[in-house]
Amino acid sequence: MSLINRQLRLKTRPEGLVRREDFDLVEQPVPALKDGEVLVRVLYISMDPTNRVWMRDIPQYLPPVAIGEVMRALGLGRVVQSRSAQYHEGDLVQGVTGWQDYLVLHENANGYVRLPADPGIPLPTLLGAAGMNGVTAYYGLTEIAPVQPGETLVVSAAAGSVGSVAGQIGKIMGARVVGIAGGADKCRYLTDELGFDAAVDYKAADFKQQLKAATPDGVHVNFENVGGEVMRAVLSRMVIGGRVALCGLISSYNSTERPSDDFGVFVMKRLSMRGFLVLDYTKTREAVQALGGWIREGKLKAEETVAEGLENAPEVLNRLFDGSHRGKLVLRVAAQA
Ligand SMILES: NC(=O)c1ccc[n+]([C@@H]2O[C@H](COP(=O)([O-])OP(=O)(O)OC[C@H]3O[C@@H](n4cnc5c(N)ncnc54)[C@H](OP(=O)(O)O)[C@@H]3O)[C@@H](O)[C@H]2O)c1
Known part of the structure; x- marks a missing residue:
């Protein structure tokens, strides 16, 4: 049975707070992998104020998300199929996942970090205080x-x-x-x-x-x-x-x-x-080690607010602007794969 990928694609540029109607929820089968590709089940999506900026057609540090494009977002997922020698089933992958259930990733894509299957830190923390x-x-x-x-x-x-x-x-x-x-x-x-x-x-x-x-x-x-x-x-x-x-x-x-x-x-x-x-900052080892050390020593408290459901991403993003969360706001889109 083929897997279905749900994606939230930008339909209209929001004015003010984001509305669900600003996105199309598209469902389509996950394509078969080609050589060098892996399939990542997205587990957590990072909710970042900059996501709102990416929806705007203004000069900024990355191209705005285009109308019809899957909403860009950082996230964390697990490799569930692999046709790459570099990634193995069970690996965790961090990078731009987008507002979707599955990501087809090429092994040579830039900006992705492969993490051990069990990184020893709660996954939402890897998108917040330790990330x-x-x-x-x-x-x-x-x-x-x-x-x-x-x-x-x-x-x-x-x-x-x-x-x-x-x-x-x-x-x-x-x-x-x-x-x-x-x-x-x-x-x-x-x-x-x-x-x-x-x-x-x-x-x-x-x-x-x-x-x-x-x-x-x-x-x-x-x-x-x-x-x-x-x-x-x-x-x-x-x-x-x-x-x-x-x-x-x-x-x-x-x-x-x-x-x-x-x-x-x-x-x-x-x-x-x-x-x-x-x-x-492309080489962040020093920072990540310091942050992880402080968390383990109890000197740095990491807190996350975890919301649920890919389909709720637009409303959840708005929580960054009404202050109804504490610490890192993340969206869980799947239980552990
Ligand atoms: N330079 C970079 O590379 C970089 C990277 C990541 C984030 N950032 C920036 O860092 C800032 C915080 O991001 P974050 O991800 O950590 O979000 P966050 O602080 O977890 O959430 C945003 C918070 O901002 C406050 N806020 C929202 N609208 C406000 C307003 N109109 N006036 C005053 N406070 C308001 C709210 O807290 P209250 O309940 O206290 O109002 C809300 O909880 C953002 O400006 C973001 O763009 C920059």
Whole structure:
């Protein structure tokens, strides 16, 4: 009996939040493998804010997903058939899986990592704290804007995947860490469970006063995930010569309006800001080893929110924008193959 592959293909470019109607759910038989190909059963799909950017027809670091194309996404799957000497049945494969049940992968395709059948770390964690998101936080704080012991680090979207790791790495590096998140529960999570020194609720009416109280010595390093009003408030608290690791600007991803350019503060405070993309780091062994070590030693808490069902991918992606998850948001599309 032939296997059926379900795919979510981009039908219309979403405006604002993503709707299920923006995608076609297509079912078709999995093709027979050719020499050098493997069939991967997708197990988990990584839900990333950048997925929303990929749906937009704007200049960006990768081509936008074309209308009719399977929605691009990172993920993790298991090889269930192989006509390659390089991949064996049972191997785990990480890379661009897309929003689909099965991926036909050529052994020479770039950007895929083969993992041992049992990597010793829960699979969702490999997409979060021990994977791409953890690596992003690691290089942001070790290479882009290194934070020194005793300095104050402010992290926005701090209860999310990248932010929660960035804040904990800041603590490991000896910084005073202040997290910004939406709501009292997430703020409590940051201080009580992740060991942040302070947390500030950007949804509270007194957000700016809270931020001022939490940063009595100013802000030396800002690990920025949000942009907009949140970022402006942090910049206003920065010390002269402060550094910004510009990781992301999630507050603008659903918007068609250009964020306002307000760079005066960079002059006044002689700030430096460096944007970065984790995909520029092709050799990530150092980061992955450090992250895995911290997780095993209990110094880095990895948390994931696991949603279910390929067909729910559009609605699940929206959870990145309403804040109804903690840690890494992943979508499970199959039980262990
Ligand atoms: N540079 C890179 O290579 C790279 C790689 C990965 C990710 N990133 C960036 O890192 C950032 C975080 O990504 P992630 O995957 O770790 O997602 P995440 O933090 O797990 O989820 C996004 C969080 O952002 C917050 N948020 C959403 N809309 C917001 C808004 N309008 N204002 C303030 N906060 C808002 C929400 O938290 P609250 O509940 O606190 O509102 C939400 O939980 C994103 O900007 C992403 O693009 C960059």
